[in-house]
Amino acid sequence: MSRMLDVSEDVRAEIGDEEADRLLAGENAPGSYDCTSCRTPGDSEQERTSTVLFVGEETAVLAFAHASCIPSQVVRVAEDQLQGAVRSITSTEQQQPQPQPPAPAADQAVLGVTSGLVLVEGELHPALVVEPTAPIARPGSDGFADEFLPLLIEQGFLPVSQVNQVPSPVAGWSVLLAMGQLHAILQPGTGGGSPVAWWQAHQPLQVTDGWRAAANKSHTVLVFAAPVGSIGQQPREDLLRDALEKAAADGRLVAGSMPLAGT
Ligand SMILES: [Zn+2]
Structure with a gap:
């Protein structure tokens, strides 16, 4: 079943090799889940599944998505969004705040x-x-x-x-x-x-x-x-x-x- 789970390098870097390997070994594999992208059910034992790590300022939550919906990746979100929106499956310990991606091309304007x-x-x-x-x-x-x-x-x-x-x-x-x-x-x-x-x-x-x-x-x-x-x-x-x-x-x-x- 581990073959069905994708853990990107970014996600691995955030959660650490140990946790990543546990996931890939199937120990913490989710089984069935609600896809974090399309919100329909998925099953990590039946179809390719992406690990998606949502990272807030203080906590991080690991979620799962159909690989056909989004690739395995780290998504940075505001802490309150993280608390409210994700149905937690596995939470990892305190994550260090990471630099934000480059700002939009717009300088002052939003x-x-x-x-x-x-x-x-x-x-x-x-x-x-x-x-x-x-x-x-x-x-x-x-x-x-x-x-x-x-x-x-x-x-x-x-x-x-x-x-x-x-x-x-x-x-x-x-x-x-x-x-x-x-x-x-x-x-x-x-x-x-x-x-x-x-x-x-x-x-x-x-x-x-x-x-x-x-x-x-x-x-x-x-x-x-x-x-x-x-x-x-x-x-x-x-x-x-x-x-x-x-x-x-x-x-x-x-x-x-x-x-x-x-x-
Ligand atoms: Zn999906």
């Missing part, structure tokens, strides 16, 4: 992220809409020009003139859904290193059951981005769609599709 289902090509697609709270200057520049869209286009996002096509994939980018919640948008690490968070949720973002189901079915999320002031907070998906169409018509929308992390 990236606002909204989730919604968007109808494209006759199908509802899980989508994320990213809009900064302030103009984004090019790193190192002292100009005031908003370079948010040009910076993303350099990363592989493409301008959208109408929201009626599934956008092309952005190579190396992915969306991390864990514990049934949205944790991060990952971009390729520099020099081919492991992915880093382009955006990381301060608190994991709740998504609807419909959004999660659609994402787990297609394993793909459409990510739209628009400069500050383009979309705003839209309380309903039809209004979000209207705002996207308007930003597209104004030449203020870029998009790309991304797999769920690890798939």
Whole structure:
């Protein structure tokens, strides 16, 4: 059964060789579990299973996911999220606080992220809409020009003139859904290193059951981005769609599709 359990190097480094080997030997294997990503049942004796270590400021909790949903990894979360959200299976002793992943490309601005289902090509697609709270200057520049869209286009996002096509994939980018919640948008690490968070949720973002189901079915999320002031907070998906169409018509929308992390 140990062959069915994945323990990544990151997870091993956090929990230690002894605990990792115990897991792989099947001593602490979970048997059946609720997948921390899609929330449906899994069984570590029947299917490949990823160990996912949630690390808060003071404690860490080991959870399990279908390997087809997310790879084995360490996910950093706020302590209260950890206490509240995870149905604990095994908790490890006090973990040292670890450095956070690099901050988003935005210097001062915060990236606002909204989730919604968007109808494209006759199908509802899980989508994320990213809009900064302030103009984004090019790193190192002292100009005031908003370079948010040009910076993303350099990363592989493409301008959208109408929201009626599934956008092309952005190579190396992915969306991390864990514990049934949205944790991060990952971009390729520099020099081919492991992915880093382009955006990381301060608190994991709740998504609807419909959004999660659609994402787990297609394993793909459409990510739209628009400069500050383009979309705003839209309380309903039809209004979000209207705002996207308007930003597209104004030449203020870029998009790309991304797999769920690890798939
Ligand atoms: Zn799953």
